[in-house]
Amino acid sequence: MLTYFRQRYPTRIEINAKGETIEVPLANPMLVAQLHIALSTDGRHWKALNDNKPIWNQFMRDQFIHRGADGLWRLIATGGGPEKHLGPSATYATSKDLINWTFNKYLYLMKDVKDESGGLVKNIWAPEFFYDEATKEYTIFWSSTFKDAGWKESRLWYSKTTDWKNFSPAKVMFAPPYSVIDGTLIKNTGVYYLFHKEEEFGVKTGERRGIRVATAKHIEGPYKNFEGALNRGQIAPTITEGPSVMKDPLKKGWLLLYDYPMVDKYGISSSADLFNWRLEKDVSMPDDARHGSVSKLTGAEAQALQTAFPNTK
Template sequence: MKIYSIILFLLISCAVQAQTNTEVYLFSYFKGNGEDGLHLAYSDDGYRWQSLRHDSSFLKPTAGKDKLMRDPCIVQSPDGTFHMVWTVSWNERGIGYAHSKDLIHWSEQQYIPVMEHEQDARNCWAPEIFYDAASKQFMIYWATTITGRYPETQSAKEDFYNHRMYYVTTKDFKTFSKTALLYNKDFNVIDATIHFIDKKYVMFLKDETVEPAQKNIRVATSNYLMKDYSKPGKPITGNYWAEGPTSIRIKDQWIVYFDKYRDHQMGAVASSDLVNWTDISDKVKFPEGVRHGTVFKVSKVVFDKLK
């Protein structure tokens, strides 16, 4: 009887373990200047990250003139399709797009000319995707500098780059709405990422102000996805320069990962209430050379195929 009890206990333990391990955390990122394309890392707990495919590229960039793949953002839609957008160049007026069912086999890459209508637009940096379940459409948003616009916040120290956040919407990644302004609170802003949390939209963003230098991650909120975001709160990052925030809920806390780009390493902060933040940079470990990317979850089935 004792043997049967032990066997039963082991079977139950395995079943519980299987239920708790149905999803795996993935992190999409680039290396260097983005020349070799998409890289992926995985984690079981959100703290220790390991590269997949020996840290080689899953997709070589072909979109745009400069053919870079920086800041890759991946979002899975309700039908299971993974949609990815990325920065194709430092100075082009569009972004890259591709989709995949398994993160291995990808569609033909597209160049989406989201700012080509603005002759004075200098760039399109760090695009991200938000799927709006209510309207069943995607919002793509990114940072752009338009020469001469908002001159009161530009600075010669960084070649007059002076960004604001813009967006388009789409249901099929074939037709898109007109480009519109998403966020302008009278400061230079890049690298926004949005989550729907407790019935409000939470935007993590980088304050790109150089005079006086900010270069930190802050939080703004809104009751609406595409408008009325608040002024940002106090910095949630420490005494270092941070960019490229990406966030996910793990158990009872939110973790925001970011690129400590002057220190050439990744950092992270954590919070259970989105108000009080603890720096956990010394507790997270990423593969060497990881740059700005996106954290997301995939099923064990998808992950097993990746491995």
């Protein structure tokens, strides 16, 4: 199952020779910031349900859905709660069947974190969670910055919970020497692989806006970057973001899914070792899909979704 929202960016942000931020208009902008679902049996060819229309009208972006340890499906997404004095929030919802969703609450995960002047962060972007069988804890992680834009000097933060009611104080999870957003995790043979987007562009740094991977022995870090360009010559220099990692259904190894936000396309690459990736050329994705997350379903669950959200075309 691929869960996603739909968007075509209205502008592309660039930095000119004077160091000024400018916005370049893009063609045919659109936004459907609600939950969409697509299904696949091979991880490479995805068919949207409900004619690629939303299956729930709750506002959200960058939604991440996984089955919890108790069997309950949990959704966490970039959202926007009404309590402005607490700063930005994440949307949290649950479902027993992936068809009927219950909005639980907005999570103000950074409400107690302030900068030197007492200011709150400007955003909570692309939250995800990872369940640890050993500690019975959920680690929630996301990107935030105190700057005036979410892509400026952004860091990955984390908080832990066992009941989704009480949360540990937010701490920095990953602070590389560049702005970082869109973190996603996979654990393999005792090692955590943190895929993320390096979000750097400017006169001094040039444009480095692609997916990288860092590893650690503990989920809290410290993480060390893999010093080798991910998908060099295949994705670079095209801008990529919103990574999601899954085991390859067809052979030993993994698949990495990501979107090309400035050209409204989606890409998939495969790897045997989580470091060296090869672009998959025979793929199909729902139109305008953005920032997907992937989960494994039973046949019965897939059939129930197709029955609940059939395609008319």
